[in-house]
Amino acid sequence: MAYICPMKCEGDKTYPEPGNCPKCGMFLKETEQISSKSTEIKMHNHDQGHKIMCICGDENCSGSCVTNCQCTFQEMTLKETIVTDLDPDLNGQFICPMRCEGNKTYPKSGDCPICGMHLERVVVFGTPQPDKESVDIKAYKKMLFRLILAAIFSIPIFILSMGELIPGIKQLIESLFTREVNLFIQLGLSIPVVFLAAGFIFKKGLISIITRNLNMFTLISIGAGTAWV
Numbered sequence: 001m002a003y004i005c006p007m008k009c010e011g012d013k014t015y016p017e018p019g020n021c022p023k024c025g026m027f028l029k030e031t032e033q034i035s036s037k038s039t040e041i042k043m044h045n046h047d048q049g050h051k052i053m054c055i056c057g058d059e060n061c062s063g064s065c066v067t068n069c070q071c072t073f074q075e076m077t078l079k080e081t082i083v084t085d086l087d088p089d090l091n092g093q094f095i096c097p098m099r100c101e102g103n104k105t106y107p108k109s110g111d112c113p114i115c116g117m118h119l120e121r122v123v124v125f126g127t128p129q130p131d132k133e134s135v136d137i138k139a140y141k142k143m144l145f146r147l148i149l150a151a152i153f154s155i156p157i158f159i160l161s162m163g164e165l166i167p168g169i170k171q172l173i174e175s176l177f178t179r180e181v182n183l184f185i186q187l188g189l190s191i192p193v194v195f196l197a198a199g200f201i202f203k204k205g206l207i208s209i210i211t212r213n214l215n216m217f218t219l220i221s222i223g224a225g226t227a228w229v
Contacts, residue, residue: 003028006099018102027099094119109139115215116204150197153189160186194228 002014009023018028093105100114110119118139160182163169173182195202205221208214 002031004031005029025098027102093122095122096120111204113211114213116208116213116217146197146200150193153193153197157186157189157193160189190228194224198224 002016003018004012004014005021005024005026006029007021007024007026009021009026014031015028018030020027093107094109095103095105096112096115096117097120098112098115098117100112100117105122106119109121111117112119159169160173163173177185201217202221202225204217208218
């Protein structure tokens with residue numbers, strides 16, 4: 001059995017043993033598993049003679065497998081974002097999108113204990129999907145709220161810090177505040193951005209240091225924290 005990087009970092013180069021890609025670190029996949037996830041679109045004739053696009057190959061498919069496709073969900077409906085060829089019994093479980101632990105899944109949503117990435121719901125072709133709002137959508141809405149919160153406080157900081165470079169705005173700012181007051185206002189506005197909107201990054205960065213699984217959260221938390229200080 002041969003194993004290959006799912007990102008094709010080295011083209012079609014294969015490895016005799018499972019493990020992580022030496023280029024990107026992704027979990028190597030069996031070549032048969034990759035070929036089984038073909039995205040070829042097939043057409044089937046159904047009850048009323050209508051042809052419906054299908055990618056799972058099931059003659060009884062209603063076309064739902066196409067809407068379960070990762071690109072369809074991610075780019076059009078923002079629903080479940082992981083499509084796998086795992087056992088159907090794992091449908092609805094949660095898995096790390098970076099596959100840090102291979103195909104290991106978790107029963108509840110959360111963060112990957114290795115890299116800190118938000119766990120994604122496993123979606124298996126041909127299995128019914130939940131009608132209620134998924135945890136992925138809830139996580140997306142929570143992140144959107146953080147973005148809006150950060151923008152509300154960051155825009156005034158940008159104006160106060162960079163406005164002095166714009167003729168007219170510089171004089172207006174200087175007429176309202178002294179330099180010291182200006183800096184203290186920027187400091188106060190930055191606290192909600194750093195510790196509320198971006199607080200989760202520092203939490204994940206700390207966990208990555210404690211567990212010695214250094215990742216992008218380690219880099220961002222150290223870099224942003226140092227810049228803020």
